Amino acid sequence: MSRQGDQLAGDKDLLGRASISERVADVLRTRIGEGQFKPGTKLSEDEICTALGVSRNTLREAFRLLTHERLLVHELNRGVFVSRPSADDVADIYRVRLLVECAVVRSLGEPPYALDGLADAVAAGERATADSDWDALGTANFHFHRELVALAGSPRIDEAMRTVLAELRLAFHALEDPRALHSPYLDRNRALLDALRKGDTAHAEDLLERYLAHSSENLRLAENGSATR
Structure with a gap:
C-alpha cells in the first residue's frame, strides 16, 4: 500500500457512523486539515477505496462533497486534486x-x-x-x-x-x-x-x-x- 493508503489505513474503523460517503468525506477532510494531503496532490481512487474499504461510487460522492467545500477540485480527464486556496x-x-x-x-x-x-x-x-x-x-x-x-x-x-x-x-x-x-x-x-x-x-x-x-x-x-x- 502506498503513502495515501498508509495514511488512511487506520481510519477504516471510523466509517461506522453517518452515511458512508459523508464519513469518507469527514476522514479526508480531517486528513487535509491535519496537513497530510498537500495542495495539488492527486487523490488515488484505488488507494483510498482499498484503505477505507469503500466502493468507487461512495468515494466519488465524498469527492463531490469536498469539491463543494472547496477542499478538492476535479480536473476534466485528469482526476481529483487537493485545492490551492487563493x-x-x-x-x-x-x-x-x-x-x-x-x-x-x-x-x-x-x-x-x-x-x-x-x-x-x-x-x-x-x-x-x-x-x-x-x-x-x-x-x-x-x-x-x-x-x-x-x-x-x-x-x-x-x-x-x-x-x-x-x-x-x-x-x-x-x-x-x-x-x-x-x-x-x-x-x-x-x-x-x-x-x-x-x-x-x-x-x-x-x-x-x-x-x-x-x-x-x-x-x-x-x-x-x-x-x-
Missing part, C-alpha cells in the same frame, strides 16, 4: 474566523469551561516545538481552534469550521518557512487558554481578535517571504 480565499476565511471564533468566546456563560481539549492542543504544540516538528505544530494549532469552536456546543458550527480550518491549512503548505508562521501562535494559544481558565472572556476575546489579525497579516507577509513575529 489570496481572496484566505482573506475570506479570516473574515469567517473572526466572526465565528470571537462570537463563541463572547457567548460563553459562567466558568468553568471545558478546556481540556485546548490544554491538550497547547501541550501537543509544546512537544512539536521541542522536536522542531513544524508540521505537527501546525496540526496542534489547528486542533486548538477546533477545540475553541467546540466550546459553543454546536455540531453545526463544528462542522462548518472543520471545513474552514482545513481550507486554511492548505494555504499554509505554500509557505517556505512554516516555523515562522506557526511558532508565534503557541504563546498566543497559552495566553488565550489562561484567560479562559480565569473566566475572563472579555480579555480572551480581545486576545483572539488581535491573534486573528496578526495571523492573517503574517500569512500575507509569509506568502511574500517576510513573515514576522
Whole structure:
C-alpha cells in the first residue's frame, strides 16, 4: 500500500457512523486539515477505496462533497486534486474566523469551561516545538481552534469550521518557512487558554481578535517571504 493508503489505513474503523460517503468525506477532510494531503496532490481512487474499504461510487460522492467545500477540485480527464486556496480565499476565511471564533468566546456563560481539549492542543504544540516538528505544530494549532469552536456546543458550527480550518491549512503548505508562521501562535494559544481558565472572556476575546489579525497579516507577509513575529 502506498503513502495515501498508509495514511488512511487506520481510519477504516471510523466509517461506522453517518452515511458512508459523508464519513469518507469527514476522514479526508480531517486528513487535509491535519496537513497530510498537500495542495495539488492527486487523490488515488484505488488507494483510498482499498484503505477505507469503500466502493468507487461512495468515494466519488465524498469527492463531490469536498469539491463543494472547496477542499478538492476535479480536473476534466485528469482526476481529483487537493485545492490551492487563493489570496481572496484566505482573506475570506479570516473574515469567517473572526466572526465565528470571537462570537463563541463572547457567548460563553459562567466558568468553568471545558478546556481540556485546548490544554491538550497547547501541550501537543509544546512537544512539536521541542522536536522542531513544524508540521505537527501546525496540526496542534489547528486542533486548538477546533477545540475553541467546540466550546459553543454546536455540531453545526463544528462542522462548518472543520471545513474552514482545513481550507486554511492548505494555504499554509505554500509557505517556505512554516516555523515562522506557526511558532508565534503557541504563546498566543497559552495566553488565550489562561484567560479562559480565569473566566475572563472579555480579555480572551480581545486576545483572539488581535491573534486573528496578526495571523492573517503574517500569512500575507509569509506568502511574500517576510513573515514576522
